[in-house]
Amino acid sequence: MNIGLIGYGKMGRDIFALLFDKLADADITVLEIYGAEENTAAVIKTLDKGLRRKKLTQEQYDRKLGAFRFTDKAEDLKDCDLVIEAIFEDIGAKRSAFSRVADVVSDKCLLLTNTSSLSIPEIFENIPHKERCFGLHFFYPVKLSGFTELNILPENTAENIETARRLVSDCGKKPIVFTGKYHIYLNQILSCMVAHAIYLRDTLDVSVSELQAQFSELYPVADAFEVLDSIGLGLMSGDPDNFRISRNEGLLRYSCDKMNKWIAEGCPKEPGSFLGFIGERISDTGNNCDNAALSMTALILNETVNALEDSTENSPELLCEAVQDTLGIAESPAHYYNKYGAEALFAELDRLSAVSGFGSYQHKEKAVWDKYFL
Numbered sequence: 291m292n293i294g295l296i297g298y299g300k301m302g303r304d305i306f307a308l309l310f311d312k313l314a315d316a317d318i319t320v321l322e323i324y325g326a327e328e329n330t331a332a333v334i335k336t337l338d339k340g341l342r343r344k345k346l347t348q349e350q351y352d353r354k355l356g357a358f359r360f361t362d363k364a365e366d367l368k369d370c371d372l373v374i375e376a377i378f379e380d381i382g383a384k385r386s387a388f389s390r391v392a393d394v395v396s397d398k399c400l401l402l403t404n405t406s407s408l409s410i411p412e413i414f415e416n417i418p419h420k421e422r423c424f425g426l427h428f429f430y431p432v433k434l435s436g437f438t439e440l441n442i443l444p445e446n447t448a449e450n451i452e453t454a455r456r457l458v459s460d461c462g463k464k465p466i467v468f469t470g471k472y473h474i475y476l477n478q479i480l481s482c483m484v485a486h487a488i489y490l491r492d493t494l495d496v497s498v499s500e501l502q503a504q505f506s507e508l509y510p511v512a513d514a515f516e517v518l519d520s521i522g523l524g525l526m527s528g529d530p531d532n533f534r535i536s537r538n539e540g541l542l543r544y545s546c547d548k549m550n551k552w553i554a555e556g557c558p559k560e561p562g563s564f565l566g567f568i569g570e571r572i573s574d575t576g577n578n579c580d581n582a583a584l585s586m587t588a589l590i591l592n593e594t595v596n597a598l599e600d601s602t603e604n605s606p607e608l609l610c611e612a613v614q615d616t617l618g619i620a621e622s623p624a625h626y627y628n629k630y631g632a633e634a635l636f637a638e639l640d641r642l643s644a645v646s647g648f649g650s651y652q653h654k655e656k657a658v659w660d661k662y663f664l
Contacts, residue, residue: 291316294373294395296387298322298329298360300561301404302376304432310358312461314350318358319367321391326360333358364390372400372457374426379405379528384413392417400450402426406477406525407532410441420445424454427474428463429616430521434511436615438463441473466612467603471534475601476616478533479593480517482650483617484526485545486589487514489646490582492548497574498565504582510620514586515565517618523549524559537596537649544648581638587626588635588642591663592653594623598662599654606662627663632656 293316295306302320309318310333322329337354340346346354359366367373373391377383388401395401397419403410406427414423425441438458442451458465468475491501498515505513518526527549530542553559557567594613598606610623619626627635636653643651653659 291372292370293318294367294370294391295320296322296373296375296391297377298325299376299378301428301430301432304430305374305376305404305428306358308428308432308461310354314353316357319370320358320360321362321364321367321387322360323362326362329360330358365394367391368394368396370395370399372402372453374402374404376404379407379525381408381412384408385416388414388417398422400424400453402454404428406474407528409532409534410473411443414443421447422450424450425473426454426458427477429477429480436464437466437476437612439474439476440465440467442467442469444469464608464612466608468601469603472597472601473534475535475597476612478535478538479590479597479613480616481526481533481545482538482541482593483586483590484514484518485541486586486650487518488545488548489541490579490585491572493645494577494579494582495575496577496579497572498568500574500577500579501582504579505586508583508586508620509618511618513618515568519564520561522559522561523553523557523564527553527559535600537652540646540648541650544646584630584634585638585642587630588638589650590617590619591623591627591635591659592639592651595654595659595662599658610662624663627659632659 291313293309295302295318298306298320306318306320309316334355337346337351341348341351373395375384375387377387384403384405392401400422401414401417402424403413404427405413405425410425414420417423420443423443424446425439427439427441429435429437440454440458455465466476487501491498502513502515512520527546530539530546533542552567557563594610598609614622639651639653
């Protein structure tokens with residue numbers, strides 16, 4: 291299989307590493323304006339290390355050595371069977387990139403955007419043969435997430451959907467499918483989780499570190515603030531209108547305004563900057579935040595129930611597994627429903643809804659939650 295990759299930034303590098311590691315028979319061409327020599331040298335250095343450490347046989351090394359190239363010419367992607375775009379979140383830039391590539395590849399070449407927030411139909415608005423156009427969203431860091439969002443369009447054929455599913459599976463990931471306004475649904479739940487953490491910090495008047503102490507059992511690897519730190523304010527503070535589910539607009543807009551305020555105050559947009567910035571500005575207050583884990587659990591379970599009701603392309607078991615994996619919570623949603631109980635979870639959501647007015651905190655009746663979690 292011949293694979294094209296547009297972009298070699300933070301996400302592009304992660305996607306390249308996954309494809310290069312998992313797809314033994316793939317040839318990968320990376321379209322990137324700058325750095326072809328440096329990037330090639332870095333990949334060869336990694337292969338040399340793998341050979342020395344006997345992680346690669348000589349035969350595997352020789353095959354990998356000829357299985358990739360970097361180029362700044364779109365025409366070098368002309369023989370690709372599929373092309374994945376992984377550039378920055380700007381719809382004009384993505385449209386331009388796909389327009390250049392669509393002019394040189396065959397009409398059967400799959401075109402896949404890794405957008406985490408933009409409208410997928412709008413990205414492909416001017417691209418012919420939309421049956422081959424998809425959203426394929428890898429979560430960052432790519433190697434740690436077990437799921438990839440496959441966002442399909444009405445025009446996609448069953449054959450092309452199966453090819454995209456197989457690509458995800460061959461990369462060692464589980465595909466989870468979303469359609470229409472529910473595109474990138476898992477990423478919206480993750481964004482709401484981060485937004486709720488920001489809202490809790492403000493309303494409880496505590497430090498980030500005080501909340502993190504309360505979250506420690508809920509998140510064994512990375513809590514909501516660490517997720518924000520790893521992604522960076524530059525990406526997380528984007529326009530909440532890009533998410534098309536209206537009930538979450540208020541909470542997401544609140545968090546975006548807050549993050550843009552921090553950027554204006556000097557917080558760098560890049561990953562790895564937020565926790566240091568906020569730690570210097572907000573000290574521990576000693577205020578009570580004992581219910582923070584309950585509150586975060588209520589938000590996550592509420593979004594999970596809404597996703598289960600809204601999007602029917604996946605089994606409830608698969609979607610709950612995907613939520614647990616993507617958000618990094620220690621146990622399944624059903625475990626937390628049984629741990630806290632509907633009465634306590636609903637009481638917290640009702641409190642949050644009354645105080646904030648945000649639609650994210652409005653919940654469905656107990657029978658609906660019981661259907662999925664009991």
